[in-house]
Every structure is written in structure tokens, then in C-alpha cells.
Amino acid sequence: MHGEKIEKLGLEIDLAADNSDQVRLEQLLLDCDTLMNNETRKNRSVLFFYKANCYSALRMIERKTLDDTWSWHQERQIAEVLNLRSAVVETGFEQLSDGMRCKMLTNIANGLSSLGRTIESISYYDKVLSLIDNFAMAVGNKAINQFHYGQHLYDYGHSGVFFFHANKELSRFGTEPLLWDSGVQKDALDAFISYRDVTDEILNNIEFDSSFDFNDFSLGESKKEQDYRKWCLKQRLFINPLNDVLDATIAANDILHLPSHVYAVGEEPRFPKYFNLLKQEFIVSRYMLYEFTTSNLDHYSDNDVLLENGLDGVQFGYRNELLKNSLRVSYSIFDKIALFLNDYMNIGLKVDGVNFRNIWGMYNKKEKKLEIHPCFLESENWMLRGLYFLSKDLYAPNFQDVSEPEAKELHYIRKMAEHRYLGIQEYPAQVDDTEYLKYITVDDLEGKSLKMLRLAREALIYLSLAMHVEERKREEARGDGLIVPIQSTRL
Template sequence: MSDIRKLASKIDLACDRNDHETLNETLDEIGKINLKPLSPVECATLNYFIANAHSGIRRSVKQKQNWLGDQHHREKEILHLRLALSDLGELTDEEIRTDLKSRITTNLANALNNIGRFVEAIQLWDQTLISYPYFPMAMGNKASTMFEYARYASKGYVQAIFLQESYKLLKSALEIGVEKQARNEMSALADHINTFGDWDWNKVEIPLPAYRKGRTKKEKTYRKWCVENQLYLDFLNDVSRDWTSLEDTLTLPNMVQDILEEDVYLPAPYAIFNQLKQEYVSARFLIFEAIQEKDKPLHFSDRCVKLYDALDYRYYRLWVERLKMSFLSIFAIFDKIAYLVNDYWKLEIPVRNLSFQSVWFEDRGLTKIREQFLISENKPLQGLFWLSKDLYYRSKDVQLISPEAKTLTDIRNHIAHKYLRVHDHYLNNPAQERKTKGKELSFPVSDIELVEESIRLLKLARSALIYLTTAITYEESKKSADSNSEYTFPMTIHSVNDNSRL
């Protein structure tokens, strides 16, 4: 551990001096360390400082800040922070004996926020504040992001809630105490927010809409589960856990469209988004049902089905198949997002060549980002691009930012094209089997892993849909600023009442 501490001091000093040459030398030294005898905490510490080194190099070389200018070091920074969290696993701060986990989580939140992934960043800052409720920098960074998030809300009460929460966090951080530069920035933002109204959270209570509370016990359980896992398509699920005041209200903003004399249907972006939402909420419910059914007696549809015992404690159950079908359905949402991106940004990519991974690039090798994206300052669109890196794994990829990317893709490919084996986690260890045995034809996972990966994928889909709508909101606000209102005419689009759905 002493060698790691020496390297850590060297990295910190080099970062302070913007000395990228020393940082590169330190990374070379770290590459020669034998990792086998290291404990999980030591491995996490090493990955944490590798991430710091890449962050320091990125800041020291002052590359042009576009989608590709600092991609390599950002990728490495995010990857090693995630590896560090993976090393620590379920260890608590008491077991680690330092605040290492919170520092890693905060840095990862900052890194993701810088590339437009503000939804995941807020969730990570929340994790930090659960362990350390008085961590001022996590408070301040979250507050700044929530202020920016509020810009994309179309409903006044949603904006008000985000602004109030931002102001509350800023005031708390300033009371706890932060360094001078951060204090000046936080004070200025708090003063700016205060110009919109009186945000004293002890006095002002912003009324929330009262949606249906659930007619049955199952519906109530389902809606609470959605809120607790932050799975509602609603901005407020990133700040509120009041399940009676949340619904899937996420929609595309008002959009300027060309007049189509013959086409009387809903404009294509709205129609595509309708389908994306319906597929998301349906897959979400099927996953909930599968989890609920998991510990119940055998479903009647599984009875009287002759099977042979493979002697490996494998599940043959309806709830497993529900999870597998939902997994495929969620995965398909991302490619359908690419169709909407292609249509809205008028990329004119042939449909047969479209995917969520390829839509951003001009070449088949996926190395040259489209010029209109490179010059764009649309932060949520950048977040959508970076989210695509969490999903797809190719054998020739050398820059991954998610350790789970390959697992997600392997599960998807084996469900669709080969076969996925789901085992009882008490009686079998699929993770160990994946390390020691081949898995080309079949891919073993535990029941717990399949549930966790399904929810992980669902959360990624929610984030992607939020980035999509906020990216279009950004573009439409630019159009409004640049357009001549004399030549635009309003068109009313009606919502479909629940009782009138076909």
C-alpha cells in the first residue's frame, strides 16, 4: 500500500502543476504493478488514482472541448472510476475505513455530468450524500446540475421544484463551508436563483399534482417500485420519491415542423416517441411482474411440461422468460431512438444501416463523428452519444467506459441468437463459470444477475429517453430564437385519454 500512496502523491502533485509528462510516466509505472496480491481496497485505490491521472492529463493538455477532443482520457477516467467502484463491491465506508467510495462516486458523477449525462450524475451524487449528508462539493455540483436540468422542464411547477432543490443544496453547502473559488461560484448561483422567487424551503411548499394512488394493492406496489428504482419517465423522479405525484409525463417539446399538405397524421417524431414510451412502460411492467412472480409457486403454464434435469440448478420458469423477452424489448429501444435522431436531425442515413451505435458516425469503422454533431453545443445530445458507449461491445474495442457493457451485450446476444442459462444463485456460481469455462454457445447467469442487469438496462433506457427529449428541447429553443414567428402557426395535438385508448 505504501507504493500506491507514493504514486498517489506523485499524481496529485503532477495534477496541481498540470504536468502531463509526469502523469504519463506514472501511468507507465502503474502498468507494471502486479495486481494479484492486492486487496479489493488497494485495487480500487489504484484505479481511483489512474482515473485522476487521466483527468489531470486531459486538463493539462487543454485540448479543444468538443465531442472527440478529449475522448480518450475521458473514457479512461470514467472506466477506471467504475472499475474502482466494482472493486469495492458492497463494502461499506466502515469496512473500507476511509471515504474512498464516496470520493470515487463523486468524481464519477462529475465526469458523467461533464459529458452531458446529468441523470446518472444526480443519482451518483445522491449515493454520496446518503453516506456523507454534509459533503459540500457533492451538494454544490448537484445543485448546479439541477439548475441546468430545470431549463428543460415545460411545466412551471417542475421548474420550481428543481430550482428550490438547487437553492436548498447551495445554501447548505455554503453553510458547511467550501473553498473560496467554489464559494464564490455557489453564492453567485444562489443569488441568481433567488431572483426567480423566494426559495426558503422551510416556508415555501410547492404543490404537486395528485395522480391516481392505485386502485389495487398490486398497482400501488408497482408504482412504488417504479419510483424507488427511479424508473418513471418523469423529470421529478430525479428529485422526488412521492409516488402519488409521479406519472410517465415525459414528452417531446413543441416543435416547428414543415407544413405537409397531404399528411394529416401525427408528425413522425411524436409518433415514434409514442411507440418508444409504450415499449418502455410495457417492458418495465413485465420486469416488475417477473420479479414479483420469482418467489411464488410454479405458474400453471409451466406445469405438465416434460424437461430433463441438467444437474446444474437451472431455472425453467415463466418469470425467467418474461425477463428475457423484456430484456430484448428494452435493448431494441436504443436502435429505435437512432431512427428518431436520424429523422429529426435530417441525417438521411438509410434505415438498413441505422443503429444506436452507428448513427453518430460518418464511417463504418465508427471513428469519424458527423460534423454537425462535432460542432454542436447540445449537451444532452452529447450525453446520448456517450450513453451509447455503455451498451455496445465489439471485440476490437479498446476504449470501453463501462465494465458491464460486454455483459449486457452477451446477455442480449445469447437470448436472441444462442441461449441463456439462468441458475439459482444459492446453488450455482455462474460468474465463476464464465471465467473458467467457454461460453460461446450458452451464457450462464444467476437469477439475481438477470434481474439486476434488466433493471440496469431499464435505467439506461430511461436516461436515453430523457436525453433525447431534452436534446430536442435545446434544438427547438434555438429555432424559436432564430425564426420569424410571423411564418409559424400553432397546431394542437391532443393527448389520448386512458379510457379512449384503442
């Protein structure tokens, strides 16, 4: 399709959206699908973007009659995010203008933020600002996202750091020229100014020390430890919310645990035990990936090991097994988070059948819809909702509604690594996969392992902060009375 026709299709979508023409938007979605197969990679990226715009418009039409602010059913927005992500992973995405790419990435970030995926959204805002550092909608919305993230922390000192960084970005409005992709949007500008004023007041009230040196903290005594911690900071892999707003040494620790919480008299204080194990498995998975990236190809454990040449290009050795096992361990964390929720939220599923996709509710096969448990539906908990929508980045055979284009592939790779055979190649070889054995390049597996680590970290942070919100709600429901809170303490 020529550029003129692509542009015309976009204008038709805009017109249908302006007219709230639901029937026309549904037809335009089909038109995008029809055109998709015969297009260049660049145009496919644009068509995915147009599909996302259709879903966004349909969602806005439906919101006129139903307030879905706290709804856990967000099929339109999930479809919007999925198509935007599909646009970005197309190889043709890199051929688009910086402005178009920034618009797509900002829309993903905004969508994820509204779903409660505050951590993932920050990474997309940062991608925008790495392309155009004064892209107004990314600057402002990232700051608002940071503000709300900070509100959900149980460490109020950390909250102040979030408010400070949000305020610093919001203060750019009115003091420097910012790029608005389609002219200054007054409603958005007013919102950004309002949040700036709120953060000004908060920082003044708490007497925040803006001269505080965030880099005046040790990274360890040995160079090995310092290098490891620098890598974790750069990759944003510390279980510490501060690592989402800065990579200074103050964030170079895994300080986040569980908030203060309450048990009934005689009840076992078990949740810190669960979280200890979750954190430790994450730390090991993280270090395995780090060791892979920094170790030599040869390891003495590989000496005198007899292996036969399979003529398929598979590379063996300790180093590659680190990579494979990092993925396996980080992926396993999600089902254990589901077990935590099963116990903490009193859901009552049999332990043997709990996983990260079915913990949220029962799937109605007749209506092809997930019936979410009331304990979640009735909880206006942004972080818990974020954890739920994070589950849609993972594929499961009975839960195929995903918001991540690579979800099914990641599921398959994990299955092959865990239960069958996964062969790691330095370069793709001319051999076919079988139902027993799948091949993957080392670079591809490294990228997927890092992706799973970041997702596991995000889930662990949401779990802790969601518990903080729930504990405050339970405290309000209990009213006055004698309670003994349990605060996590160091070993």
C-alpha cells in the same frame, strides 16, 4: 504493495499534475497498470482511482491550450470515468474509508454531469450523500446539476420544482457544517453561493409555493396499482424528470413526451408516433421486471410442460422469462432511438444499418477515431451530447471505446438472450459456458435488467429534451413567418 508505496504513488501523481508534467503522468499510468495484477482488491480500487486522476490531470493540461467545453471528443474524460467506475465495481471498494469512497463517487458524478449525463450523475451524488450526508462537493455539485437539468425542461412548472430542490441544497452552505474532503475550496464555495443567489431570485420571481404538497396525488385505485407505482418511484423508473429529484406521488406518472415542434407544409407529423412506440415498449419492459420481482415462483402457464433435466441447474418458467425479456426489450430501445435521430437530424443513413453506436458518425479505421456528423458537432446541446456519451455505456464490436466496465458483458448477455441460449440459474453451478449457451444467476440478471431499464429511461428523457433544445434553435434560424407547431396530445 504496501500502503506506504500506494501513498507514494499517489503523491507522485499529485506532483506531476501540479507541475503539468505530461510525460511523467503518462509513465505513471503505465506504472499503475504494471502494479495492478499483483494487488489486493482494495489496492486495485485505489490504483484505478489513481489512473483516473492521471487522465484528469492530462485533460486539464490539454485544456490550457484548447477550450473543449463543447467538444464531442472527450477521450481523456471517458477514460477517467471508466477507471473511476472500475474502482467502484472492485470488491475492495467497500473496504475503503467513507471519505475515499465519497471522493471517488463524487468524481464520477462530476465527470458524468460535464458530459451531459445529468440523470446518471444524480444517482452517484445520491450514493455519496447516503454515505456522508454533508459531503460538501456532492451537495453543491448535485444542486448545480439539478439547476441545469431544470433549465432544459419544456415544462416550466417542473423547472420550478428543480430550482426549488437545488436551492434547498445550496442553502445548506453557510447555515450548517459541511464536510470538505481537503479543506474549504473557495472557488467552489463561491460558485455554490452564486447559484444559491440565482435560484433565490428565480423562485422569488415565479412566486414558487414552497408549501406545495408533492404527495397530494393519487397512486391509483387498487392496491396492486399503488404497489406498482410505489416500486417505480423508488427505482426512479417513471418517464418523468421529477422522479429524478423526488419520489413523491406527483412524479408517479409517465408524463414526459415530445415538446412542441414544427413540420413543413405537407410533412407527416411522425415523431410523436415514434415516441409513443418507444415509451410503450419501455413501459412493458418495466412492468415485466416488476412482475418478476413480485410474482410467485409457480405460474399456471408452466403446468403440464414437459422439460428434461439438463443437470446444469437452469431454472425454467414464466417468471424467469419475464426477467430475460425485460432485458431484451429495454436493450432494443437504443437502436430505435438511433432511428429517431436518423430521421429527425436528417443524417441519411440507410434504415437497415442504423444502430445506437454508428448513428453519431463514421469510424475512421486508419486513424481509429470516430468522425462525428457535423449536425452533432455544431449543436451546443447538452442533452444531445449526454445521449451521445450515454452510447458509450453500450459495447459494439466496431465501437469499443466504452465508459462502462460491464458494457461488453451486457452486450454479450443480450446477444445470448436474443440470438442464442441464456440459461438462468438460482445459484452458480459447476458447468461451463459454450458458444451456444451462457449461464447466469437470477440475481445477476435481475441487476443487469434493472440497469438497462434505467439506461433506457435516461436515453428517452435525453431524446425528448434534446429535441426541445433543437426546436428552439430551429425557431431562431427560421425567424419570422407562418408556422404550425405540433404539440403532443393525449390519446
